[in-house]
Amino acid sequence: MPESQAATIAPSTQIASLELKSRSGGLARDTFRKLTRNPGAVAGLIVLCLIVLATIFAPTIAPYDPIEQDTQTIRQAPSREHLNGTDTFGRDVFSRVLYGGRQSLPVGLIAVGIAGVVGVLTGLAAGYYGRWVDTVTMRMVDIMLAFPGILLAMSIVAILGTSLFNLMLAVGIAAIPEYTRVVRSSVLSAREAEYVTAARVSGASNSRIMLKHIFPNILPPVIVLATLGMAGAIILGSTLSFLGLGIQPPTPEWGNMMSDGRTLMRHFWWVSFFPGLAIMLTVLSINLIGDGLRDALDPRLHNR
């Protein structure tokens, strides 16, 4: 669950507030080098790349149409013709899994984008300005955190209705407080740094100090959170679709495909099994990359 992942990141990674601005190119190269030495992260990168490529080239790879129904091939077990079997409407599950990524993956990506942008801006403002800005922001965060993520996302869908965009929005909004908290606590330690004083003395505006000086320095924890958050967002998005509150059939999406197969599990396990496997492999590989990034970016763990 996303709640728990944020909690692991916050205390350990925020220490990585080094002055990175002058060598940010170096940091990226450094991080990538460390990442490639981590076998788990490398495996994650490879699997994720394969999944993304399969999703992008779904129209070329998929042997059948993902939506067209075929009464001749209802609920067939996996075979050479239908690698992952067929569903209640005779549709090829493998083709639908390939196309399903075109919904599930963008939901994760856009949701993290929404949460990241709003979370970074509010966190920066709260941490930098302090006083009432901080109080108001953090009370809002407390209120949002009073709802378990899935419940908050469900409420937003209840308000806005079900659609691809509303799903992205719901998952994104539910994740905002984690980013605000992590960014705020990183800013609190960064704003006392000498380079901030130096920038202020040389006449830089508040927004310039926040975005050009502080932000690059608090980037490491944000990158780790965004990576692990992507895994959480993909799970939450597909969970909502599974519950019937996200992407609606007949559009294939991993969560709603599993919902189709939920009652068929006893005799036609493949209808739910393969879309679930797709979610799990995707989330697993993103988590492996995220763990690798955390190790690479967190100086506390370097010498272990």
Place this chain on the structure above:
Amino acid sequence: MLRTPLSTYIIRRLIQAIPVLIGISVFTFLMVHLTPGDPVVLFAGDKPISDEEIVQIRHQYGLDKPLWEQYADYVSGIAHGDFGSGLHSKRPVTDTIMEALWPTIQLAFAGLVVAVLFGVSLGIVAAIFHNTWVDSLAMVIALLGVSVPVFYLGLLLLFFLSFKYPIFPATGTGDLQHLILPAFVVGFSSAAYIARLVRSSMLETLRQDYVTTARAKGLRERTVVTRHALRNALIPAVTYMGLQFAGLLGGAIVTEQVFSRPGLGRVAITAINNRDYPLIQGTVLITAVIYVMVNLLVDLSYAVFDPRIRYA
């Protein structure tokens, strides 16, 4: 640093919960008004209505009053345990929720038990056998735990342990038999998270001087681990138990759907599909309030058990 008396801490923590509770009530109140379109249409259902009916519904639900007055009515209703009636079933929302509350709380707590028992033991074993295959295996299990969606784990266990090898019943409620599988599903991801936390804090604690001292005194390794190291290693895990409860509650909501169990999750999902707003508001509000209360209790209990929390 001055030591804050326990009572002051409790009062301060209670006061902090007030704005959160107000925020929850404002959010659930506004749900009806944030929905695109006229709220009257929501309360009327999907059928076409005449102008007279509009006036009548507007009056019945107090929609003709100013917004702040509507909010005041809403809050005073809640304070009296009155959430209105469901649009679909016409039953009082309070009755529907009360019926669904117990199964969900039962499942969430059963999940907590699984998470703690399974997570803590996995973490300890991994730390004791640090850098061996046991450690690697435990961490692979933990990685799977944070990566598998609740509903997928639920369906897989159903398939293997209810259908293929009928050890556990697939659906139904009542005795412990029906609770084991769903509880494991709910608790597994929290268990994985706790295992990671316990492992790393255990590794840290086992390096401390007082552990070395305990070993040097000639104490048995078992005593050193359980009496000296474990107690301190558990603190970070316990501190996040409140946060874990959000995941458990959310997990219970999803798991109910997989195992066709009654509970708040099914009530909420049905209500959202029926666009039954009083019921949605009630369910969301009650779930959030329970979560805040559990967090409050967890925080207060730390203050009693670990005096360090009260500093600063």
